[in-house]
Amino acid sequence: MMGIEDAGSSSGAGATHDEERPPPLPPRPSLQPTPKDRASLQSKPTTALSSMTIQTLSFPDGSRGTFSTTVDDSAADDRTSPTEGHDVSALGFHPIGSARKQDTDESMSIMSMAPTMRPPGDLESLLVGDMTKRSPAWMLLQSQSASIQPFEVIRPDHSSTFAEFEREFADIPDESNRDWNDGDRLQLWKSKLKHYMILSSAGKPIYSRHGDLGLINSSMGVVQTIISFYEGAKSPLLGFTAGDTRFVIATEGPLYFVAISKLGESDSQLRAQLNALYMQILSTLTLPGLTNIFANRPSTDLRRPLQGTETLLSSLADSFTKGSPSVLLGALECLRLRKSHRHSINNAFLKARAESLLYGLIVAGGKLVSVIRPRRHSLHPSDLQLIFNMLFESGGIKAAGGENWIPLCLPAFNNRGYLYMYVSFLDGRPDGSASTTDASDADDAIAIILISPDKESFFTLQKMRDDVVTELKKKGHLDLIKATAVQGRPLVTEIAPSAHISHFLFKSRANVQFCMPSLQPTFSSLISHRRLMSLYSHLHASMHARHSHLKVLHCISDEATSLAWITPIFEFYCVAGPNTSRAVITQGANKIMQWAKREEERLFIIGGGVF
Amino acid sequence: MASRAGPAAGRGMNTRFAQFKLVLLGESAVGKSSIVLRFVKDQFDSYRESTIGAAFLTQTISLDENTTVKFEIWDTAGQERYKSLAPMYYRNANCAVVVYDITQSSSLDKAKAWVKELQRQANENIIIALAGNKLDLVSEQPDKRAVPTAEAEAYANEAGLLFFETSAKTAENVQELFTAIAKKLPLDQVGPRHTRPGQRPGGVNLGPAEGRDTQAGGPCSC
Numbered sequence: 001m002m003g004i005e006d007a008g009s010s011s012g013a014g015a016t017h018d019e020e021r022p023p024p025l026p027p028r029p030s031l032q033p034t035p036k037d038r039a040s041l042q043s044k045p046t047t048a049l050s051s052m053t054i055q056t057l058s059f060p061d062g063s064r065g066t067f068s069t070t071v072d073d074s075a076a077d078d079r080t081s082p083t084e085g086h087d088v089s090a091l092g093f094h095p096i097g098s099a100r101k102q103d104t105d106e107s108m109s110i111m112s113m114a115p116t117m118r119p120p121g122d123l124e125s126l127l128v129g130d131m132t133k134r135s136p137a138w139m140l141l142q143s144q145s146a147s148i149q150p151f152e153v154i155r156p157d158h159s160s161t162f163a164e165f166e167r168e169f170a171d172i173p174d175e176s177n178r179d180w181n182d183g184d185r186l187q188l189w190k191s192k193l194k195h196y197m198i199l200s201s202a203g204k205p206i207y208s209r210h211g212d213l214g215l216i217n218s219s220m221g222v223v224q225t226i227i228s229f230y231e232g233a234k235s236p237l238l239g240f241t242a243g244d245t246r247f248v249i250a251t252e253g254p255l256y257f258v259a260i261s262k263l264g265e266s267d268s269q270l271r272a273q274l275n276a277l278y279m280q281i282l283s284t285l286t287l288p289g290l291t292n293i294f295a296n297r298p299s300t301d302l303r304r305p306l307q308g309t310e311t312l313l314s315s316l317a318d319s320f321t322k323g324s325p326s327v328l329l330g331a332l333e334c335l336r337l338r339k340s341h342r343h344s345i346n347n348a349f350l351k352a353r354a355e356s357l358l359y360g361l362i363v364a365g366g367k368l369v370s371v372i373r374p375r376r377h378s379l380h381p382s383d384l385q386l387i388f389n390m391l392f393e394s395g396g397i398k399a400a401g402g403e404n405w406i407p408l409c410l411p412a413f414n415n416r417g418y419l420y421m422y423v424s425f426l427d428g429r430p431d432g433s434a435s436t437t438d439a440s441d442a443d444d445a446i447a448i449i450l451i452s453p454d455k456e457s458f459f460t461l462q463k464m465r466d467d468v469v470t471e472l473k474k475k476g477h478l479d480l481i482k483a484t485a486v487q488g489r490p491l492v493t494e495i496a497p498s499a500h501i502s503h504f505l506f507k508s509r510a511n512v513q514f515c516m517p518s519l520q521p522t523f524s525s526l527i528s529h530r531r532l533m534s535l536y537s538h539l540h541a542s543m544h545a546r547h548s549h550l551k552v553l554h555c556i557s558d559e560a561t562s563l564a565w566i567t568p569i570f571e572f573y574c575v576a577g578p579n580t581s582r583a584v585i586t587q588g589a590n591k592i593m594q595w596a597k598r599e600e601e602r603l604f605i606i607g608g609g610v611f
Numbered sequence: 612m613a614s615r616a617g618p619a620a621g622r623g624m625n626t627r628f629a630q631f632k633l634v635l636l637g638e639s640a641v642g643k644s645s646i647v648l649r650f651v652k653d654q655f656d657s658y659r660e661s662t663i664g665a666a667f668l669t670q671t672i673s674l675d676e677n678t679t680v681k682f683e684i685w686d687t688a689g690q691e692r693y694k695s696l697a698p699m700y701y702r703n704a705n706c707a708v709v710v711y712d713i714t715q716s717s718s719l720d721k722a723k724a725w726v727k728e729l730q731r732q733a734n735e736n737i738i739i740a741l742a743g744n745k746l747d748l749v750s751e752q753p754d755k756r757a758v759p760t761a762e763a764e765a766y767a768n769e770a771g772l773l774f775f776e777t778s779a780k781t782a783e784n785v786q787e788l789f790t791a792i793a794k795k796l797p798l799d800q801v802g803p804r805h806t807r808p809g810q811r812p813g814g815v816n817l818g819p820a821e822g823r824d825t826q827a828g829g830p831c832s833c
Contacts, residue, residue: 285692305692307639307691307692308660394660396662402651404663404665404667405664405666406663407693455699
């Protein structure tokens with residue numbers, strides 16, 4: 001899908017065939033790794049990987065970026081002013097180039113064969129050869145068409161899949177609606193692009209994202225029959241494909257989880273989604289709780305013990321279906337704040353700490369502002385995902401309009417017991433008292449989350465909340481947080497002006513956090529957002545495919561150009577219009593890397609407050 | 612859960628201020644949270660999601676010109692799995708609202724079970740109100756009613772409960788319910804006699820009414 005070349009062709013260079021299709025390019029010298037190269041790559045992949053690891057470890061902090069590559073004229077011509085080009089080299093930050101340089105097995109072969117006299121310095125110089133061979137007419141054409149946004153041109157076979165997406169989240173009318181017969185309702189159910197089902201191994205339906213269980217009971221029966229057939233044969237079924245639909249099955253103790261997707265996600269991505277649903281169930285029941293229920297009565301209907309959490313499962317499922325960068329990357333997003341502000345907020349938070357506190361979080365608009373935690377424990381992203389889903393995606397807590405006291409299990413922390421979570425949404429207004437907000441659905445709501453193992457500590461934590469809020473107000477931090485949250489993410493053009501990149505994801509692997517620019521204006525609609533996320537998820541799947549060992553992947557399709565780039569320090573994915581050349585997208589990527597490096601301590605919480 | 616004492620009342624400048632703990636109990640989906648939301652914010656949301664755990668809200672009402680009553684409300688989730696946590700919420704409560712859905716007869720049985728538990732386990736002087744919610748559904752379609760008013764009222768009288776049929780949607784009887792509870796609460800005589808031996812006594816605060824809200828700890832802070 002998406003016209004992205006098969007990741008299996010490795011080294012990212014495989015995608016170059018397809019590049020700039022409209023006017024035929026002059027024949028390119030062989031950019032494919034020769035069979036010999038492939039052979040050597042396969043013979044010692046571990047060596048290649050480890051040398052890569054050592055070499056690239058240092059450059060995102062800039063220390064190793066001192067390459068003496070000059071910015072060559074044609075690269076500068078390429079819609080970058082010479083001064084900007086100078087900045088790049090002055091900062092000595094040519095990460096892609098440096099990655100390439102070290103990655104001899106995979107890409108030196110490409111560069112050394114490019115018919116250019118220039119030293120094989122970086123990825124940009126690789127493109128110089130191409131650029132000089134292009135006719136002025138081609139250059140002109142490309143400079144015009146570079147302004148085409150990703151997905152502005154859409155391939156017909158894709159438009160049909162995504163046309164349905166508008167209706168993906170519409171409810172299927174239930175039996176009481178007399179305008180609908182069962183056949184029509186079933187048809188509507190089948191038209192959904194994504195399904196999640198949970199059933200017990202005894203075949204009792206537990207949850208389905210779409211359709212009431214009465215409607216789809218027989219489908220559940222079929223699913224159970226198929227799965228248990230393979231279970232019986234001691235060869236569990238992991239997944240299968242029917243037409244353009246992928247089925248992935250996960251078995252967790254007494255539960256079967258099934259994901260059915262027409263959205264082109266990879267098996268491992270779907271499996272991660274199913275695992276998140278399982279974690280949500282554990283968060284409600286704990287593992288011993290779940291095990292006991294089925295140990296005592298294998299035919300238990302789990303819907304009853306889970307009653308009231310269906311909306312949590314559905315909001316998780318929908319965030320997967322809509323496409324969530326946080327879920328894709330398994331990372332969290334933080335509110336961008338000055339280091340000194342964050343430090344001061346952390347200190348205020350630590351100062352007010354109650355004795356019984358385990359974790360304390362301040363979250364604004366779904367982005368982490370501050371974390372305090374014991375030295376021995378860190379918070380696992382999958383646990384935070386469950387908390388964020390509960391507080392920000394499903395409406396239950398915010399609508400309650402008060403303070404909340406929620407028993408929950410954080411499975412990655414300890415799946416055997418409950419913790420107690422105090423939640424208070426603040427109105428954040430400077431004049432307001434410490435009162436809680438209206439049940440507004442504002443995305444910029446500020447929440448204080450205090451987690452304790454002591455179920456009797458509500459009032460202690462409430463006092464802590466009051467103290468924290470008083471302190472934050474006194475120093476004006478609450479207004480600052482509010483203002484920053486309202487402001488939202490910066491536009492790409494603010495981050496890297498004239499970079500010709502429409503969107504990117506940057507994940508700091510060490511901090512398990514990511515940042516991204518605003519989805520405005522290109523990806524604000526539900527469908528364009530899903531297209532973007534599909535592209536990201538495809539890049540992600542290609543980069544993380546087992547045995548692929550990719551570091552850089554450049555993909556071109558009729559719809560968009562994209563670049564993925566992974567080092568031990570970060571993962572970076574970006575998307576540009578379909579006619580953006582590799583030189584341009586690479587330059588854009590480098591600019592964003594510089595920004596991310598410069599802003600690192602603002603974008604990410606490094607360590608957090610520890611007690 | 613226990614650092615705040617029970618009722619606190621004060622007199623000064625001819626004004627009376629009292630603070631009481633109230634807990635809502637009842638089967639899931641009978642409308643406990645909707646009643647609270649109507650009472651506290653005068654709002655209603657037909658597509659409300661289930662409460663998770665419990666929500667804590669406060670609302671202050673004036674009984675007359677110089678009597679102010681502040682309710683600290685625990686709105687509990689009705690699901691079975693939260694049942695073991697309920698004592699934590701009703702243990703020090705001065706009053707309770709037990710809610711059922713007048714279109715679901717089973718919800719009254721559940722309500723009766725809660726009343727029984729409260730009368731056995733909670734404060735001996737706890738004031739309990741029985742609220743039959745979703746009156747609006749019955750006004751529209753009388754055949755939806757599953758619990759006759761007379762039956763519930765007879766039970767309430769027998770068990771010594773306040774009784775109202777309410778609609779969180781139309782606000783009918785919601786304010787009345789809480790006002791009736793406030794009137795029945797012992798505004799003038801707050802003190803140890805409202806708590807059982809072994810439980811902390813409620814504090815009497817004689818300061819002026821202003822700023823009382825912030826004195827969260829009251830006289831005891833154990």
